[in-house]
Amino acid sequence: MDLRLYDTLTREKRVFTPIDPARVRMYVCGPTVYDYAHIGNARPVIVFDVLFRLLRHLYGAEHVTYVRNITDVDDKINARATExxxxxxxxxxxxxxxxKTDKQFHDDVAALGCLPPTVEPRATEHIEEMKTLIERLMKSGNAYVAEEHVLFSVPSMKDYGKLSNRPLDEMIAGARVDVAAYKRNEMDFVLWKPSKRGEPAWPSPSGIKTQGRPGWHIECSAMSWKHLGETFDIHGGGIDLVFPHHENEIAQSRCAFHTSVMANYWMHNGFLQVEGEKMSKSLGNFVTIQDVLATPMSSLVPIANDEGPTPIFAGWKERWNGLCARFAMLQTKYSEPIDWTTRRFNEAGDELYRFYEVLRDAYYDTSLTREVPDNLLAALRDDLNTPAAITTLRATAKSQDVSALGAGLSLLGLLDDEFVRRDDLLLFNHALSLTAEQEAMVNARNAARVRKDWKESDRIRDELAAMGICLRDNSDGTTTPESAR
RNA sequence: GGCCACGUGGCGGAGUGGUUACGCACCGGUCUGCAAAACCGGGUACGCCGGUUCAAUUCCGGCCGUGGCCUCCA
Incomplete structure (x- = not known):
């Protein structure tokens, strides 16, 4: 069966055919490292991690190259550094x-259950490639120098604007931004610009004497070229990047290499809101990945607090919360808008918890290789339909098909060996250690039950419930105390 | 203003030109002294108005609403 992917450029779902099945190549725009990543940043990272895992499953792990860049030269970084x-x-x-930001990002992403990409190139390590591209664009007549800037000449590319469906003439009519005087055309964008004193600076291309630094778009053209070649299979990112970023990448790469396409499939994840509102610092609803990972456990699982008497491995809470966040994210198809709410997060956590209970009750062995169920794979092959994939998981959990459940969770990046295997985790430890007094209450209630004094029995049960202890009467006459939710 | 998405039952969320996905919550039942848990069952939804069709939630047009892009942004 085929893998089908929706391509933003052609606006249709097409069968995915890699240029070279022995080397499937994907590029995804990564973060600009100047601040904590927020939950919106987490979406593309998770979505394309699932695609990466699927491609590895279909073509073999060693046949997939996934490049996600780190933007480490940018005005926002400079501003933050000064501040x-x-x-x-x-x-x-x-x-x-x-x-600092780079390290934080990697910790966050690891907690979200994402595999490291094959390559994580940094912009500042690819200045030479960027300059080479700029020289090529100068040579081909697609770029020009003006006041120590190098600019891309948009009118020099006849089919500019196809990805975002913005014909040139319309854009010019709609443009209402102050245009720098040195631009020949208001749509032209910067490939290289002069650095101010003290700013990061490199020797400039194209005969410019002053030192300078790259424009934003050129780095992705340079890094994808270096690590994936002139054309490659999949280019991904958030939908907000379609214009101008990806449009400009396409312009640079295609004109520099005289190719008809930059990537064969352009995939864009939908936008995210928080509690029904646009996430923004001014609204005060800015949710960082750190915030989510730090969510207290008591709101997710049936335990009273975060700390326990049993030994717990470092970072277990962040890892569990990370998996829950990942699961919550995958409940919605990648291309759809998503409203991030605490309710969604909690409900996803509850369900994931139940899945893990099924695996743990069956002593699921993560070291064994399992066959991924066909219906789950079919859902993912249909343009990464993760909600439909999760639906198949529910059926396997219900029927106690632990092999299929484990394999499915694993492919989605939701299976954590330690959470399945370890028996010293407070997270999954329902048994309570009662105080002597509580123990006596349980005994007193059992005595009351024996003499069928239901009133007294229920009174004691209510009293214990108020302490957060829930009693379960087993069919064999014993009583199990459990933590109440 | 231009361009582009999205609008499904209380909530979340797939999908389809005609056989009420699924999960949570809720209600009922089995079990239980009663509960809890578990299991079984229940509720026919697709923004509005037109059009096409034997048949539309699904296709077409218009409208309304929400959001995105056009300036940094996942």
Whole structure:
């Protein structure tokens, strides 16, 4: 059976045919490292991780190359560096900001259950490739120098605007931004610009004397070229990147290499809102991945608090919350808008918890290789329909088909060996250690039950319930105390 | 203003030109002294107005609503 993917460029779902099945190539726009990643940043990371896993499953892990860049040169980074480290020289301050943010991002993404991409190139390590591209564009007449900038000449590319469906003439009519005077055409965009004193700077291309730095779009053209070649299979990112970022990437790469396409499939994940509103710092509803990972356990699982007497491995809470967030995210198809709410997060966590209970009750062995169920695979092959895939998981859980359940969770990146296997996790430990007094109450209630004093029996049960202890009367006459939710 | 998405039962969320996906919540039942848990069952939804069709939630047109892009943004 085929893999079918929706392509933003052709606006249709097509059968995926890799250029070279022995080397399937995907590029996804990664973060600009200047601040904590938010829950909206998490979406493409998770979505394309699932695609990465699916491609590895279909073509073999060693036949898939996934490139996700790190943007570490950018005005926002400079601004943040000045703000946070006013006493340091700018370039040192920038290094502090990018290193710190980069590490945080990787910790966040790992907690979300994402595999590391094959390559994570950094923009600042590809300045030479960017300059080579710029020289090529100069040579082919697609770029020009003006006031120490190099600009891409949009009218020089006849079919510019196909991805975002913005014909050139319309865009010019609709443009209402202040246009720099040195631009020949208001749509032209910067490939290279001069650096101000103290800013990161490199020797400029195209005979420009002053040192400068790259424009935003050129880095992705350079890095995808370096690591994937002139044309490749899949290019992904958030829907907001369609214009201008991806449109401009296409323009740069195609004109530099004289190719008809940059990537064969353009995939874009839908936007995310928080509690029904646009997420923004001014509204105060900015949810970072860190916020989600730090969610107290008591709202997700039947335990009273985060700390317990049993030994727990480091970062277990973040990892569990990360899986829950991932699961919550995959409940909606990647291309659809999503409303991120605490309710959604909690409900996803509840369901994932039940899946894990099924596996744990069956002593699921994660070391064994399992066959991924056909119906789950079919759902994913249909343009990454993760909600439909999750639906198949529910049936396997209900029928106690633990092999299929485990295999499915694994393919979706939702299976964590330690959460399945370990028996010392408070997270899955329902048994309660009662105080002597509580123990006596349980005994007193049982005595009352024996003499059929239901009134007294229920009174004691209510009293214990108020302490957060729920009693379960078993059919063999014993009583099990459990933590109440 | 231009371009583009989305609008499904209380909530979440797939999907389809004609056989009431699925999950949560809710209600009923079995079990239980009563509960809890578990299991079984129940509720025929697709923004509005037209059109096409034997038949539309599904196709077409218009309208309304929400959101995105056009400036940094996943």
């Amino acid at each position: 946070e480290y006013p006493s340091l020289p700018l370039n040192e301050a920038i290094r502090e900001v990018t290193n």
